[in-house]
Structures are given as structure tokens and as C-alpha cells.
Amino acid sequence: MNNPWHCLRPITVLPACLKACNWGLPLSKSVIVLGLESSCDDTAAAVVRRDPTGQTEILSSIVRTQTSLHADFGGVVPEIAARAHAEILDHCVEEALTQAKTPLSLIDGIAVTSGPGLIGGVVSGVMCAKGLSAALGIPLYGVNHLAGHALTPRLTDDIPYPYLMLLVSGGHCQFLIAHGPDAFERLGGTIDDAPGEAFDKVARLVGLPQPGGPSVESAAQAGRDGTFTLPRPLLDRAGCDMSFSGLKTAVLRTRDRIVAEHGGLPSQLRADLCAEFQAAVVDVLAEKTRRALSVYLQAAPARATLCVAGGVAANTAIRSALENVSAEFDASFVAPPLSLCTDNAAMIAFAAIEQMPHRRADDLTLTARPRWPLDKTSPAMLGSGKKGAKA
Structure with a gap:
């Protein structure tokens, strides 16, 4: 009876909450949410x-990386990633429930990354979440992966809105003013890579292993200043947009x-x-952050706060530079623990909890x-296609 899957209730009639939208769970009582994340690797x-x-308390957080599966290919292979998610996601759920000492019967809602990301992986998570939601008869919440990152400082430090967020991850980089759980204003971001x-990509160019971020950072520690000179793209252009392809x-x-x-x-x-x-x-991130802070401070927040989240936020040189920029503007600086900077499901569950009343x-x-895209009103930075705005 220790197996949490024994808590599944047989379905005789599809729950009404799954047939039509509802306003979700009341926050007048304790709420326990199971989160799923499978947007990349x-x-x-x-x-x-x-x-x-x-x-808010994280009762458990299980993350299984696929680094070894993609190592020979120099990057993430979408088909391999999707298959791996499908094979291991249920085991991650079981392990998370066991670690949290929480059977499925006590779960009040299911939160899942439903985009953006590699579509095969996202589908794996969404289908698993749908199955659990239908079997348990509890609400289902599709969460924007970027919102998970953007709301992480609320999880770790309970900072008030509005705050300035630099979301800097493997596939996205944006400056956002977080006005609320589902209200984000984009000030700028990357127009390419x-x-x-x-x-x-630089790690591959110089023969370093993947993931490239830690490899390049480690190699850079032995580097000498002034040996080479590389460009700082778009610093001569006004605004907060960035470019790293050149x-x-x-x-x-x-x-x-x-x-x-x-x-x-x-x-x-x-x-x-x-x-x-x-x-x-x-240098580029620091200067563009100065510009973003200048715009953000025009709103005269009672407590100015710069936050950074996403996998690249684990880079110590970037963290240090952003902390110095914050000090220049007398703004608080918040960077979540490294375990919550990279992809995880705790941020997805928390984002759902934050958004439930809204x-x-x-x-x-x-x-x-x-x-x-998080900002639903700003024009797409990377253009649009049949599936909609790319970013």
C-alpha cells in the first residue's frame, strides 16, 4: 500500500471540473499541487x-537530467528527449510523492509546463498531467515555462510586485517587469541566439563538452585578460534588446x-x-540591465528589486556583474538558489498556485x-509562424 499509484480513484463520470473551466482551488485552505516539467532535457x-x-513550502523536487543521452550529439536531440521524458516521467512523479510523503489522494491540483519548449517533451508532460487530472478528478493547470522562471523569486524570497526580472536561460533572454502572477511587461530581449x-555553440566551437555554460565558465577561469578582443553587440543601439549571434x-x-x-x-x-x-x-547583460532598471524605476516602485532566473543565472560572473549593477541603482538583488535557476517542477507548481486566484x-x-510569449501585447521579437509568436 506504499505505492502512491494505489490512490488513483476509478472514473465513472468525467468530473465536471474537467468538462468546463472553473476558477480552480480556493486558497482559504492549504493547497498541495503536483508539478510536472519536461520542456527540454x-x-x-x-x-x-x-x-x-x-x-509556501517545497515538499519535494525531483529532477532527472538527460545530459548523458545527448552528449555524443553536441546538443539536445528533440526526439531522444521526448522518448526519455515519456519513459521516466511517471517514475519522477512517484519519487516526488514518496519524498513529499504525500499520496495522490492528498493532491489538490496538477500543474504542468504546456509551453514553450521542444514540442515532443511538452506533449509528454501534458499527456501525463491530463491522465492524472482525469483519474483523480482534480483541476489541471497548464503553465508557461517562462512564467515559472519569472515567478521563482516570489517562491524563494516572497518579493512584492512589481519587480524587474532578467530571465536568462538556454533558449530565452528577456527583461520583464512582473506586475502580477500573469501580467508581464517585456522591456527587451534577444533578437537571435x-x-x-x-x-x-561556443563550447562546441572550441571542443568543450555539453552543457556549454558550465564548460565555458570553467575554462574561462584559467583565461588571461586582453589576449583577444570580441564585439559587444547592440551596445551602440538604444533600448534593451540584445544579440549574441554575431x-x-x-x-x-x-x-x-x-x-x-x-x-x-x-x-x-x-x-x-x-x-x-x-x-x-x-558586459552586454550588465549594460542592458542598467537600461532596463532605468525604465523600471520610472514606475517608482516602493521597493526596487532586480531578479535573475534561468539556467544561465547559475554563471557566477554574470551574477556578480548584475549584483553590482543593482547596487548602482540602490536596488535589491535576488537570485534564486542554483537548483531553482535551472529547469525544475517546483517553479511550475508554484506558478500555478500563484495564478489560481486569477x-x-x-x-x-x-x-x-x-x-x-509571456507579454501578450508586445510584438513578437523573433517573428511569427503558423504556431504563433515565437517569443
């Missing part, structure tokens, strides 16, 4: 509880020149190149979305 499940006073993509190309050309001159890529010169690339990314629960028509 991390499979995750978590159990999060909020009590009637508003105190996100920083995380640039780190991964910086990546500059690294490629510098690498080719080194190889031509030395017959290969010496380890010291590799470290020097990584150090200059990282310094360029830091939205309807989803029904079984919930679909996976490869694209899903």
Missing part, C-alpha cells in the same frame, strides 16, 4: 504546498585564426577565448504549445 516532478497564511544557446560568429573566426597560426587550438588560448567570450556576454483551471483540451 530535464524531466522533473515536484510537490509544493501553500498554507492559508500564504506560506539567447545567451544559453551562445554558450552551448558574438558567436566572432568566436568562430578567432578560433579559425588560432588554428591556422598554431595548427590547432592550444588549451591556454582556448581558455583565453572563453574568458573573452564570457566577458563580452557579461485564472480558470484548464480542461482536457489543454494543448502543448511550442511558442508562448
Whole structure:
């Protein structure tokens, strides 16, 4: 009887809450939500509880990485990722429930990343969540993966709205003013490669293993200042938009020149190149953050706060630079623990809890979305396609 799956109740009639949208769960009592995340190459499940006073606790957080599955390919292979999610997600759910000492019968709602992300992985999570929701007869909440990151500072530090968020992850980089659980104003972002993509691609260019972020950061520690000079794209252009594709190309050309001159890529010169690339990314993010803070402060918030979240926020050089910029503006700086910067399901469960008083629960028509911009009013930065705005 220790198996949490024994708590599943047989379905005789599809619950009304799954046939038509409702306003979800009341927060006048303790609410326990099971979260699922499978948007890229991390499979995750978590159990999060909020009590009637508003105190939130992560009861469990399970993350299973697929790094070894994609190592030979130099990046994430969508088909491999989707299959791996489908194979392991139920095990992650069971482990999360066991760690939380919470049977399925005590779960009040299911939250799942329903976009944006690699569509095969997102579908795996959505279908698992639908099955659990239907079997248990409890509300289902599709959550924007980016909202999960953007709301993480509320989970870790309970900071008040509005706050400025730099969401900097593998596939996205945006400056957002978070006005509420589902109200985000975009000030700018990347118009091509996100920083995380640039780190991964530069790692491949110089022969470092994936994931590229930690590899490049580690190599950069042995780098010498001033050996190379790389561009700082878009610093001569007003606004908060960023571009890292040209910086990546500059690294490629510098690498080719080194190889031509030395017959290969010496380890010291590799470290020097990584150090200059990282310094360029830091400089761009720092300057654009200054501009974003200037815009944000025009709203005269009672307590100015700069937050950073997403996988690239784990980079210590970037964190340090952003903390210094915050100090320049006398703003508080909030960076979640590294375990909550990378993809996880606790942030998805928490985002659902935050949004419950302001939205309807989803029904079984919930679909996976490869694209899903947080700011619903600003024009798409990367254009649009048949599936809608890309970012």
C-alpha cells in the first residue's frame, strides 16, 4: 500500500471540473499541487504546498537530467528527449510523492509546463498531467515555462510586485517587469541566439563538452585578460534588446585564426577565448540591465528589486556583474538558489498556485504549445509562424 499509484480513484463520470473551466482551488485552505516539467532535457516532478497564511513550502523536487543521452550529439536531440521524458516521467512523479510523503489522494491540483519548449517533451508532460487530472478528478493547470522562471523569486524570497526580472536561460533572454502572477511587461530581449544557446555553440566551437555554460565558465577561469578582443553587440543601439549571434560568429573566426597560426587550438588560448567570450556576454547583460532598471524605476516602485532566473543565472560572473549593477541603482538583488535557476517542477507548481486566484483551471483540451510569449501585447521579437509568436 506504499505505492502512491494505489490512490488513483476509478472514473465513472468525467468530473465536471474537467468538462468546463472553473476558477480552480480556493486558497482559504492549504493547497498541495503536483508539478510536472519536461520542456527540454530535464524531466522533473515536484510537490509544493501553500498554507492559508500564504506560506509556501517545497515538499519535494525531483529532477532527472538527460545530459548523458545527448552528449555524443553536441546538443539536445528533440526526439531522444521526448522518448526519455515519456519513459521516466511517471517514475519522477512517484519519487516526488514518496519524498513529499504525500499520496495522490492528498493532491489538490496538477500543474504542468504546456509551453514553450521542444514540442515532443511538452506533449509528454501534458499527456501525463491530463491522465492524472482525469483519474483523480482534480483541476489541471497548464503553465508557461517562462512564467515559472519569472515567478521563482516570489517562491524563494516572497518579493512584492512589481519587480524587474532578467530571465536568462538556454533558449530565452528577456527583461520583464512582473506586475502580477500573469501580467508581464517585456522591456527587451534577444533578437537571435539567447545567451544559453551562445554558450552551448561556443563550447562546441572550441571542443568543450555539453552543457556549454558550465564548460565555458570553467575554462574561462584559467583565461588571461586582453589576449583577444570580441564585439559587444547592440551596445551602440538604444533600448534593451540584445544579440549574441554575431558574438558567436566572432568566436568562430578567432578560433579559425588560432588554428591556422598554431595548427590547432592550444588549451591556454582556448581558455583565453572563453574568458573573452564570457566577458563580452557579461558586459552586454550588465549594460542592458542598467537600461532596463532605468525604465523600471520610472514606475517608482516602493521597493526596487532586480531578479535573475534561468539556467544561465547559475554563471557566477554574470551574477556578480548584475549584483553590482543593482547596487548602482540602490536596488535589491535576488537570485534564486542554483537548483531553482535551472529547469525544475517546483517553479511550475508554484506558478500555478500563484495564478489560481486569477485564472480558470484548464480542461482536457489543454494543448502543448511550442511558442508562448509571456507579454501578450508586445510584438513578437523573433517573428511569427503558423504556431504563433515565437517569443
